[in-house]
Amino acid sequence: MKGNVIVGQSGGPTAAINSSLAGVYRTAKDRGAKKVYGMLYGIQGLLDERYLDLSQYITNDLDAELLKRTPAAFLGSCRYKLPEIHENQDVYKKIFSILDKLEIEAFIYIGGNDSMDTIKKLSDYAIVTGYPARFIGCPKTIDNDLALTDHTPGYGSAAKYIGTSVKEIIRDGYCLEYENGLVTIVEIMGRNAGWLTGSSALAKGEDCEGPDLIYLPELPFDLDQFLSRVKKLLEKKSSVVIAISEGIKLKDGRYVCELGTSVDFVDAFGHKQLSGTASYLSNFIAGEIGCKTRAIELSTLQRAASHSASRVDILEAYQVGGAAVKAADEGDTGKMVVIDRFSDDPYQSGTEVKDVHKIANDEKLVPREWVTKDGTYVTDEFINYVRPLIQGDVSPVMVDGIPRHLFRPI
């Protein structure tokens, strides 16, 4: 490389997104980039000319290792959607004048499907205007809902945390005996895709029966069937644990959480902000059955738990960061790095690049055949798919009993 690289982070944070940032930095430096800039708060911050020189923060190999183990987005993130090119060329002119000033040769954006929309538009604009920089997307989302890639970095660590925590919750549920039993409802992220909620099945093993029911957002949720299934389970066992997606909906399209409280807030991408599904269902069950209930939201914890990250995930996140820079350096643009799985056991994977136009704004859902017929659990295929992605641990750098992170003063 002869010019400079700029990298940004976009969308919801994960435990692995900073590992991709470390990978981008390392490969850019290895390939001779003079400067590696980090845009602050994604493309939105770049529009305000907010960026930094990453070499001031990653000063040695220890910093890079800490960065790989730091949750959330080191550079800050955004949920900013670029206008269509024909609607507002000024935004594009501004961005490209900044890139020009910074002598950017490669623009790497780490994010999910909304963020790939940004890569698509910027690379289109560059091609149309003859601007020479290359634009490459680097996959990231705990939701695992990106098309054309076997899975996304960030998913494995979240799945490992969910499997571990749900197992600990199941264990806890058997401590105390309640007259009419205990029903625990665990709410897991995933608005439309059930990849995370399905990973609660990882709790299942020789030493644990796993959650009793799993409800993904891909299938309509039926309150009456749910109630009768819970009643039946309580006839056989004293503690029932149910994993549900925050985004489960009734047949008529209403979110279950909307049954309890009205939630009208909608974000910039038109997504409804959800919360309280577990809370609604646990009140519903308590009222109908008279048993003890608990609602547990894994909330922010599930995407920020670097302390229990998956080694496969952190390494793959690092690799896709490097692969993005390599692709840009070799002349690709308008592409996203994807992960190919060569085999399940032993698990082997590699990277290639695919056209971002086929990825942006698309959502990969859990296939119907990976959910049981009655819609209350995931199949063995699902578990065999996710199991390799949670393998291995990344030992946190413990300082005084607490994991150390790489710190950017704000």
Added chain:
Amino acid sequence: MKGNVIVGQSGGPTAAINSSLAGVYRTAKDRGAKKVYGMLYGIQGLLDERYLDLSQYITNDLDAELLKRTPAAFLGSCRYKLPEIHENQDVYKKIFSILDKLEIEAFIYIGGNDSMDTIKKLSDYAIVTGYPARFIGCPKTIDNDLALTDHTPGYGSAAKYIGTSVKEIIRDGYCLEYENGLVTIVEIMGRNAGWLTGSSALAKGEDCEGPDLIYLPELPFDLDQFLSRVKKLLEKKSSVVIAISEGIKLKDGRYVCELGTSVDFVDAFGHKQLSGTASYLSNFIAGEIGCKTRAIELSTLQRAASHSASRVDILEAYQVGGAAVKAADEGDTGKMVVIDRFSDDPYQSGTEVKDVHKIANDEKLVPREWVTKDGTYVTDEFINYVRPLIQGDVSPVMVDGIPRHLFRPI
């Protein structure tokens, strides 16, 4: 020892209570106990003659290691309060006839202040009736509210999880910029004692500013002052993280969570069941300030997170289990094992036994001088107290990417 030992677990589960169980088993066996029985679901289960022979579950050293790493209560627990001896002698006659049948020489009960009430009453009854068995309490509670002991097993692991998770939440809070800022309220267990909530300050370090405000239940909570403090913080920073105890109350004695919804359920010990404090305050702040808010309850996770247990805690839990058996074997009764701290740095501790009459039903609160004058943070003394208790890790036995536990089929 010539006779048998029986051990029970009582009260809320922790990540360390099974390590005490392993300690009891090991020392009882080492001292020649023929049988080590485990009562199922504490004294309540024993009254129904529900117990097991622990040697059928702990068959080798690996089982013992797994048990030390298994959260929740392996034997099951209860919240059963024995009647006063003069009120109902039948209960006592029944218990002692079972102990007699099982040839029990030492009765070990692992629990908190309510559980020590059980040890007090049983040892009193044994002395009065001339029954030769010895009754020893083994401290356990994440709440750390037991009198006469420097701290309680279970507290260190919960504190480590809270410090780690709050740090991850703080990091996550800086990812996205919201127009009017983001306020995250983290709700932590502790009905009357703020030991757990105060441990959120462990997130503070060279790489993290820690939570911005910490509210313990020991001091009255003032909504107006809270609001003005949050407003002031939002003038200076974009993300504010506040740790609150589930049990914070207004000056007039009402729980903050009662302001939102009415919670009337009261458990057998007269404790109100609380929930929703963070949820109430985050709605309050959103309404008053118009900023983005989040409510995060660490819920069951904070007491069950064996995957991030403290090594000091797990080892001390094991030691107090052994010390309880030793005390009984040496003739003590009506005592609880306590932990003495000899020095902070290097941390050194040991065990002795103290009269359970001085411990039962008492609650050790956070001293006023360990909270800052304005009541919104803990002092350095508090942090220096808890810091040694979270040191070191206990590597989970990972099988297929998930921690393995010792399993008792139910």
